[in-house]
Amino acid sequence: MADAKKKGRAVLHGIDATGPVPVEYRFAHSKGGNRHLTVVFANLFAPDDYGWATGVLDGLRSNILWIRDSFDGGNTYYLCKGMDFSVEKSVIGLVSRVMESLELTPDDVTLWGSSKGASAAFYFGLRYGFRNIVASVPQFRIGTFVRDVYPNVGRHMLGEALPEENVRVLDAVLPDLLASGANPEARIYLVSSPQDEQYKDQVEPFVGLLRRYRNFNFIFSESPHITDHGKVSLRNVPPLLGIAYLLVEGIAPAIGVTRHGYEEPGRDMSGIEGFLKATSVVQEAFSPPTVTVPAENAMLPVGPVLFTGAAPGAVRVSIWESGRYLASAPVGADGRWTWQGEGAWSEGEHLVRLFAVDPHGFQSPRTDARFVVSATATAHDPGAGYSLDAGTLPAPVVRMPEAHQRLPETVRFAGLAMGAVSVGLREGGYTVGTCLVAPDGTWLWDTGQAWAEGAHVVEVFAVDAVGRESPPVPVPFMIVRAQAGTVPYGH
Secondary structure, three states: OEEEOHHHOEEEEEEEOOOOOOEEEEEEOOOOOEOOEEEEEOOOOOHHHOOOOOOOOOOOOOEEEEEOOOEOOEOOOOOOEOOEOHHHHHHHHHHHHHHHHOOOOHHHEEEEEEOHHHHHHHHHHHHHOOOEEEEEOOOOOHHHHHHHOOHHHHHHHHOOOOOHHHHHHHHHHHHHHHHHOOOOOOEEEEEEOOOOOOHHHHHHHHHHHHOOOOOEEEEEOOOOOOOOHHHHHHHOHHHHHHHHHHHHOOOOOOOOOOOOOOEOOOOOOHHHHHHHHHOEOEOOOOOOOEEEEOOOOEEEOOOOOEEEEEOOOOOEEEEEEOOEEEEEEEEOOOOEEEEEOOOOOOOEEEEEEEEEEOOOOOEOOOEEEEEEEOOOOOOOOHHHOOOOOOOOOOOOEEEEOOOOEEEOOOOEEEEEOOOOOEEEEEEOOEEEEEEEOOOOOEEEEEOOOOEOOEEEEEEEEEEOOOOOEOOOEEEEEEEOOOOOOOOOEOO
16 A cells, blocks of 8 residues: 655555564655665654654655554564564564565665664664664663663563563663674764763763774764754754765765765566565455445434444454544454444445454455435334345355365355355356355355366355345356366266
């Protein structure tokens, strides 16, 4: 899913669930074929836990990867939750996969962040050998800082009791990397200020270790307009952006050889496009939620509106109207969901858009629910899940077999049919089977016989208590071979 940004730059949203924990990200393609990647880590007060994502970096020519620091609802410095460093493994896995899909090396990457994000940029940059680190007002003693200043974050990272041994472990992760001289060729750009209340304890003791790096650059701002930690990053946006523009153009403002014009217009984009599609927040293979109540184009009286339906495989259904979030309805173990707001709906036409969300945060394609609220409408029984007009029973959901699946001779059909009493199956205009629908809406049909080899298209339809049929759902599949001695089904 992409958001249009200012200056025409699109931002794509995704979740990389290939590591131990899912990692949410945003990504923007480079301009002019620029061959660089900027990875952005978030500070503690970043909107929605994405740092520098309000458009301030839109002018950069590089690819930009924003990584969200929200794991089980809390910040982690991109390192650990309850001292489980699976977060770190998952984050570096995401960065590596994006880098590889762009055919880049660590020399082509800049890690960027302020405050908490600066600590992450330092950690990942030094430990994993990335060329450029841009860090504004970091914390180097992470354990002490989160315990004393942000105990909620501390409990999330260190454990509920904030044990001292865990504090010492997190306090050591960055100083130990600096003391060991990890990644000695890194180009480090540190921004700090004596007016930052954290400078004396969190930065100054480590400047000596940083000076051992021959490509270390210290931007020390003593502006009288800086009054606290947060003002350092804000007041230094112009020099920070200046560094960023130089880095993504291949110029490092330090003594030594520089490189410029690192662009490749027209390069093959299949690698990154494939990665973005595979990890997109919206997954086409994830079935959208069904809406059984209200019925499509139903006429409803003024008052609260009941919504019910099914969303197998989801943990919640997100409900919106005209781009405005309405509610999040939990999905039960049986796949059903229900929601009814307290307020009365306004008279007129309504278009409500819904999508399902799975345990990892992936979203389904959207489902639209249309209905009309009128003062002249009479109360009705919404439990039927459809109107009395013919053809308005919702189509069944077919979960098995998948469309275009290659199968052996026997085929099982299964799915959901909310509001129905039975499900029928037709091929070539002839009914080939029927089955009852369970109280929870599930159904299963298996002929137990062999199907003829070749292509098949079976139409699956739901039937209500008075015999009305839903629109059919075509299910194409292929029987790849028949066993000798069997009689092909349907012939």
